[in-house]
Amino acid sequence: xxxxxxxxxxxxxxxxxxxxxxxxxxxxxxxxxxxxxxxxxxxxxxxxxxxxxxxxxxxxxxxxxxxxxxxxxxxxxxxxxxxxxxxxxxxxxxxxxxxxxxxxxxxxxxxxxxxxxxxxxxxxxxxxxxxxxxxxxxxxxxxxxxxxxxxxxxxxxxxxxxxxxxxxxxxxxxxxxxxxxxxxxxxxxxxxxxxxxxxxxxxxxxxxxxxxxxxxxxxxxxxxxxxxxxxxxxxxxxxxxxxxxxxxxxxxxxxxxxxxxxxxxxxxxxxxxxxxxxxxxxxxxxxxxxxxxxxxxxxxxxxxxxxxxxxxxxxxxxxxxxxxxxxxxxxxxxxxxxxxxxxxxxxxxxxxxxxx
Amino acid sequence: xxxxxxxxxxxxxxxxxxxxxxxxxxxxxxxxxxxxxxxxxxxxxxxxxxxxxxxxxxxxxxxxxxxxxxxxxxxxxxxxxxxxxxxxxxxxxxxxxxxxxxxxxxxxxxxxxxxxxxxxxxxxxxxxxxxxxxxxxxxxxxxxxxxxxxxxxxxxxxxxxxxxxxxxxxxxxxxxxxxxxxxxxxxxxxxxxxxxxxxxxxxxxxxxxxxxxxxxxxxxxxxxxxxxxxxxxxxxxxxxxxxxxxxxxxxxxxxxxxxxxxxxxxxxxxxxxxxxxxxxxxxxxxxxxxxxxxxxxxxxxxxxxxxxxxxxxxxxxxxxxxxxxxxxxxxxxxxxx
Numbered sequence: 083x084x085x086x087x088x089x090x091x092x093x094x095x096x097x098x099x100x101x102x103x104x105x106x107x108x109x110x111x112x113x114x115x116x117x118x119x120x121x122x123x124x125x126x127x128x129x130x131x132x133x134x135x136x137x138x139x140x141x142x143x144x145x146x147x148x149x150x151x152x153x154x155x156x157x158x159x160x161x162x163x164x165x166x167x168x169x170x171x172x173x174x175x176x177x178x179x180x181x182x183x184x185x186x187x188x189x190x191x192x193x194x195x196x197x198x199x200x201x202x203x204x205x206x207x208x209x210x211x212x213x214x215x216x217x218x219x220x221x222x223x224x225x226x227x228x229x230x231x232x233x234x235x236x237x238x239x240x241x242x243x244x245x246x247x248x249x250x251x252x253x254x255x256x257x258x259x260x261x262x263x264x265x266x267x268x269x270x271x272x273x274x275x276x277x278x279x280x281x282x283x284x285x286x287x288x289x290x291x292x293x294x295x296x297x298x299x300x301x302x303x304x305x306x307x308x309x310x311x312x313x314x315x316x317x318x319x320x321x322x323x324x325x326x327x328x329x330x331x332x333x334x335x336x337x338x339x340x341x342x343x344x345x346x347x348x349x350x351x352x353x354x355x356x357x358x359x360x361x362x363x364x365x366x367x368x369x370x371x372x373x374x375x376x377x378x379x380x381x382x383x384x385x386x387x388x389x390x391x392x393x394x395x396x397x398x399x400x401x402x403x404x405x406x407x408x409x410x411x412x413x414x415x416x417x418x419x420x421x422x423x424x425x426x427x428x429x430x431x432x433x434x435x436x437x438x
Numbered sequence: 439x440x441x442x443x444x445x446x447x448x449x450x451x452x453x454x455x456x457x458x459x460x461x462x463x464x465x466x467x468x469x470x471x472x473x474x475x476x477x478x479x480x481x482x483x484x485x486x487x488x489x490x491x492x493x494x495x496x497x498x499x500x501x502x503x504x505x506x507x508x509x510x511x512x513x514x515x516x517x518x519x520x521x522x523x524x525x526x527x528x529x530x531x532x533x534x535x536x537x538x539x540x541x542x543x544x545x546x547x548x549x550x551x552x553x554x555x556x557x558x559x560x561x562x563x564x565x566x567x568x569x570x571x572x573x574x575x576x577x578x579x580x581x582x583x584x585x586x587x588x589x590x591x592x593x594x595x596x597x598x599x600x601x602x603x604x605x606x607x608x609x610x611x612x613x614x615x616x617x618x619x620x621x622x623x624x625x626x627x628x629x630x631x632x633x634x635x636x637x638x639x640x641x642x643x644x645x646x647x648x649x650x651x652x653x654x655x656x657x658x659x660x661x662x663x664x665x666x667x668x669x670x671x672x673x674x675x676x677x678x679x680x681x682x683x684x685x686x687x688x689x690x691x692x693x694x695x696x697x698x699x700x701x702x703x704x705x706x707x708x709x710x711x712x713x714x715x716x717x718x719x720x721x722x723x724x725x726x727x728x729x730x731x732x733x734x735x736x737x738x739x740x741x742x743x744x745x746x747x748x749x750x751x752x753x754x755x756x757x758x759x760x761x762x763x764x765x766x767x768x769x770x771x772x773x774x775x
Contacts, residue, residue: 155572211764211767212767218572219715219719223712223719227755231756235750344712394584395585395588398580401577401580402577
């Protein structure tokens with residue numbers, strides 16, 4: 083009993099401190115860096131690299147949420163994202179005036195997000211009937227069906243060409259596709275999504291979801307509705323992916339079947355796995371690595387005297403090496419490194435404290 | 439079959455009715471009213487035949503996939519890559535030697551050997567780790583797809599069958615009656631019929647090998663309880679390697695067939711991976727008869743869909759999958775649990 087008291091006291095102390103003081107220092111550093119970056123880098127870096135990183139990070143985050151906390155690896159996240167983008171193009175404005183309804187943004191965007199969530203819920207309801215590897219296969223098949231459907235359907239999805247000139251609304255007189263505005267816009271949503279996922283992972287729903295992941299039978303015996311938790315996780319992840327999809331549509335100002343193809347769907351999985359599926363920061367790290375590779379691999383290969391179009395090979399090999407040696411991605415490597423630093427060189431045992 | 443009829447009389451009646459209607463549609467000379475509603479009989483028969491032969495091709499790809507998954511629980515998402523590799527190897531063998539038939543054994547052996555490498559170097563290291571297997575095989579398929587694009591180029595190749603197989607053959611199905619009273623018979627490519635028959639023979643041989651031979655017994659025992667089989671002294675790793683090689687070899691052969699039916703090109707790997715995924719999901723994982731049934735259904739759905747509702751053909755295939763999943767999550771022929 084005596085041993086417990088300091089712990090309890092410390093716990094109460096932690097409770098008493100203001101929430102601002104409880105934010106780990108790493109977040110402060112990261113926040114300041116992200117806020118002031120635009121002062122130092124070119125518009126290209128802001129719009130193309132950072133903006134794209136945040137967007138892909140959000141979509142991968144939705145996969146990380148499902149896979150990390152729910153134990154369900156869904157390859158349909160890009161389809162949800164693309165669906166939201168398509169819905170926005172259909173209900174909002176685009177250059178295809180015969181299809182686009184031209185409704186104001188405050189109807190089109192919530193409607194697109196809502197429909198993406200409904201779509202994700204339906205897919206989730208279907209996918210949770212299966213487990214493990216079957217889920218991967220079924221969501222892959224759904225993503226592929228969505229891709230082929232958008233490519234063949236001209237009445238609603240405008241077939242092969244898709245929609246172009248899908249632009250964000252001119253809110254508050256700001257051009258949201260300008261590099262600065264777009265950087266802060268995507269940063270805002272990325273941080274929001276990150277915080278939301280972190281919050282949910284500690285909220286009752288998230289804890290129950292992790293329980294369902296670890297032992298569905300025990301959770302069912304405790305009275306939790308396992309299927310409902312899983313479907314709800316799909317709905318939430320679909321909404322997140324939808325936000326990412328709308329931002330992605332704005333960034334490239336177009337949406338077409340190529341955006342929701344099988345390649346991009348697998349890329350989302352690659353990003354999430356490279357980063358690590360254990361923590362919500364993983365997808366953003368993975369997205370950053372992926373974007374850097376995708377942007378500079380061509381130049382890198384050309385500099386090495388190889389053909390530039392082999393960048394897919396570089397990305398594939400990098401992915402293969404990471405999943406072969408560290409299933410937990412970069413975060414897993416980091417944890418291994420930390421564990422190695424923490425080991426006493428003489429005894430080989432853990433020192434019991436975290437030096438980092 | 440009798441047990442099924444006793445257990446589900448309504449379903450049996452419905453299936454029997456469907457079969458009778460189908461037979462009538464195939465053999466009867468269509469009245470003008472029917473032609474006005476759903477089009478010419480020639481189109482219908484062509485879709486039916488194309489669907490069945492495409493089903494044969496899908497069966498070749500998917501049976502290897504389902505065999506590997508059923509026995510070893512290995513999730514080989516590089517299966518489409520093996521298919522495409524078989525297609526390229528078959529094309530170049532046929533092109534260099536000039537013998538179309540030689541393409542099959544070469545593709546089977548080379549791709550089967552790749553399967554052995556995959557099993558020994560990759561899957562044996564991560565037994566039971568579904569997600570890792572998935573990720574690693576996805577990585578392999580990305581890398582190999584790019585290597586193949588590098589090595590073989592991005593062109594469409596078509597493997598041409600030998601003269602004695604090319605060209606249409608007249609079947610005994612009547613399509614229409616001429617005004618003069620002569621019957622018009624349907625013509626159909628010989629090579630498709632031959633390959634379909636070969637696929638059926640292969641399927642039956644596989645079923646016999648699985649159900650009537652000692653090795654088949656071992657494989658079935660491995661599907662049911664791998665640890666117990668190992669404990670009885672069967673050299674299970676050798677069986678695994680053999681099954682993997684055979685399944686991969688089938689994908690290679692299917693690549694040659696696909697190259698003859700359609701074409702060999704980058705992107706076909708993903709198409710056929712997805713086709714085999716849908717086929718085994720519909721038919722039931724690990725079941726050879728299930729793969730046959732699923733392949734037939736999907737092949738027919740694809741062809742009839744593209745003829746009668748072109749924009750929604752994909753949705754039809756997808757709808758079949760959804761309906762099966764909703765009512766029988768383990769697949770049509772899958773075992774319970």
